Amino acid sequence: MSSTSQSARRRKRANVPKYQEIYEYLRTHIQDGTFPFRSFLPSENQLCADFATTRPTVRKAVQYLGSQGYVQPIHGKGIQVIYRPRSSSLFFLSGIESLAEAGQRIGTPVRTILLSSTVETITQTTARISGLAAGTQVLYLRRLRLLDERPAIIDHNRFLRSVVPDIPRDAAETSIYAYLESALGVRIATASRMITIEAADELDRRHLDLGGLDCVGVTESLGFDASGVPFEYTRSHHVPETFGFISTAQRLPSHR
Numbered sequence: 001m002s003s004t005s006q007s008a009r010r011r012k013r014a015n016v017p018k019y020q021e022i023y024e025y026l027r028t029h030i031q032d033g034t035f036p037f038r039s040f041l042p043s044e045n046q047l048c049a050d051f052a053t054t055r056p057t058v059r060k061a062v063q064y065l066g067s068q069g070y071v072q073p074i075h076g077k078g079i080q081v082i083y084r085p086r087s088s089s090l091f092f093l094s095g096i097e098s099l100a101e102a103g104q105r106i107g108t109p110v111r112t113i114l115l116s117s118t119v120e121t122i123t124q125t126t127a128r129i130s131g132l133a134a135g136t137q138v139l140y141l142r143r144l145r146l147l148d149e150r151p152a153i154i155d156h157n158r159f160l161r162s163v164v165p166d167i168p169r170d171a172a173e174t175s176i177y178a179y180l181e182s183a184l185g186v187r188i189a190t191a192s193r194m195i196t197i198e199a200a201d202e203l204d205r206r207h208l209d210l211g212g213l214d215c216v217g218v219t220e221s222l223g224f225d226a227s228g229v230p231f232e233y234t235r236s237h238h239v240p241e242t243f244g245f246i247s248t249a250q251r252l253p254s255h256r
Helices: 003-011 018-031 044-051 055-067 099-106 124-130 176-182 202-207
Strands: 071-074 078-081 110-121 137-147 150-160 188-199 215-225 230-238
Touching: 018 044, 018 055, 044 055, 055 071, 099 110, 150 202, 176 188
Parallel strands: none
Antiparallel strands: 071 078, 110 137, 137 150, 150 230, 188 215, 215 230
């Protein structure tokens, strides 16, 4: 049996889709250097045999890797690894994952402190900024996120109460996405994002370790569920030193 197949058997878990099992195996071995930069992954046929699955399942796993900047298909050659480790890049711009999931992926301890939780009504001004409908009620959370015990992020999360009526403190301080998916059955689908650099505000200065600077990196995200409802608007304020994202870009069609 090949080493791929042996690892696949060790990693097999109940209730994990086969494509996710393959994706996690390949991602782990790309990150640890087993499949280094510019090397090629095992062939599609080899992965099908090792994981006892079909080509569409393998292709789905590879598509996820490609969307997160790990690999690129090369016609006539196979799937090439294009990932290189970057010490400051923690998050995927093109993928949706919780901070807890990102921490596990990169091996960084993550801790969350809930600063406040209130209910507010979306105003016309907030509606124009957020994409949430004016007049709707949202659950507004402010959370301090510590990376390896460094106060590094403040999340301003707004969740539509029609989709997310409440979030218990233990969920807010561990993984909201895990709670939404497992307890409420919310199917998180897509998010539109924008990144800016902004002046630090009073809350940032009070809680974040800004390293002597007076600015923050801000990611603004509008999340949609599987039915197309925009249910989450989040602004995350990051300390500049740990503000890094990974994305994959493709050449757009020429306008000639």
